[in-house]
Amino acid sequence: MTDFQHRQSAHCESGVMANMLTHAGLSMSEPMAFGLGSGLAFAYLPIVKLAGLPLIAYRMPPRHIIKTLSKRLGARLTTATYGSPERGRQALDAALDAGRLTGMQTSVFWLPYIPEQMRFHFNAHNLLAYGRDGDDYLLSDPVLEEAVRCPAESLQKARFAKGALAPKGLLYWVDDVPLEHDWETLVRKSILSTTRIIDSAPLPWIGIRGIQHLAAQVRKLDPANVKYNRLYLTHIVRMQEEIGTGGAGFRFMYASFLEEAGALIGAEALREASQKLTLIGDDWRQFALACVRWCRSKEDRGGFLEVAAILERIALAERALLKDLSLWSKGKR
Amino acid sequence: MKIDEVPQDHSSTYGGHCKLVYAVDDSGHYLTAQSDGWDAEAFATQLAVAELEAQEQAALAQWRAGQASPLRCLMYRYRLDELGLSQATGLWQWRIRRHFRPDVYRRLPTKILSRYAEAFGLDVAELVRYQQEPA
Secondary structure, three states, X not given: OOOOOOOXXXXXXXXXXXXXXXXXXXXXXXXXXXXXXXXXXXXXXXXXXXXXXXXXXXXXXXXXXXHHHHHHHOOEEEEEOOOOHHHHHHHHHHHHXXXXXXXXXXXXXXXXXXXXXXXXXXXXXXXEEEEEEOOEEEEEOOOOOOOEEEEHHHHHHHHOOOOOOOOOOOEEEEEEOOOOOOHHHXXXXXXHHHHHHHHOOXXXXXXXXHHHHHHHHHHHOOOOOHHHHHHHHHHHHHHHHHHHHHHHHHHHHHHHHHHHHHHHHOOHHHHHHHHHHHHHHXXXXXXXXXXXXXXXXXXXXXXXXXXXXXXHHHHHHHHHHHHHHHHXXXXXX | OEHHHOOEOOOHHHOOOOEXXXXXXXXXXXXXXXXXXXXXXXXXXHHHHHHHHHHHHXXXXXXXXXXXXXXXXXXXXXXXXXXHHHHHHOOOHHHHHXXXXXXXXXXXXXXXXXXXXXXXXXXXXXXXXXXXXXX
């Protein structure tokens, strides 16, 4: 497979889908894959613990973009997981020998080309394999600048890592994707779905209510408990910025989708929405800065009212924007 | 975020790599840009790594003093906690905590040790050797 073009992305799953669809003939940018796959979200999950701290996600759970996007586009995807690592390895080799661009889910920790300090046990990373050379696999990891080589043994360990969100050797590839689409309907449908996920979820930890819940948790922190606060606040920042492009990054990517989709179907409302979302993304970055500022300051740390206030402002701004988008997607604006 | 505000803080946590980010030009149109680091993010990453390293050092001292088995130290070294180690090995957490006792560890069969070895990406012979000799 010599004609495959690696393209760096901000997020693994949307990047893999964009590169895979483009390779299959349907040219697609990463923001479009993210937006049409309704990837944007917010969730504060106190039950799922990472190093004893709650999981905070700024996007839909792993595999959501893959499933939703391929369904909306009517693409036929082959997906398979493997009970036996050996069978999983054979299946990957067979797919590559057949010239297939193969997507897979892996752990981050066992990939030797990921910078040491970024290697944590996160099992829902996505990347593409486009060939084999001796004992190395030729990989296109969407978050890296260039395509990389990875020893077979490391990749095997990464594909069959155990634990939360275990990849079980998941492989997927595009069999067939229609090239003609009614983009306006698709855009409306995917935006409506995102507004429903973020603004109308019945649980208090999801979407806007999730952001407000996080604000309440931050406000409740005891300023005297410095060690815990430092871990908790930097944990939020890491979940936001480091683990898969993060909160602000996803907002900017979705804003880029709104701009591109608006231009594609000639909808001025989406361009306005894109600009508003850019400002919200900037607020998310301010929030991260405020968290780090608190952790860094040596004295006079003060309380958390200001930090929580940024979050509350974000929640209201996102709600207003989603209301507009919801009306637009139903054709009422 | 404006394209000229994209942070370029040369963070060591990026290991010389760049991330792709989406940012707007002066007229509000989206472009892609590369960022080679952001201090705020690097601070958070380094704090988390430092916390794990401190836990590893404390566990190493206990192992050397014969107060704990090597498993605790290795758990932190490979960036796991008890929950993560339990998921990676398929052993109950209370069993893992029991295996942290040096006397229990010395009697563990190779079959159990090999599950730990796989979770850490180590050769099981190494864990067997630690049964006889200290760190």
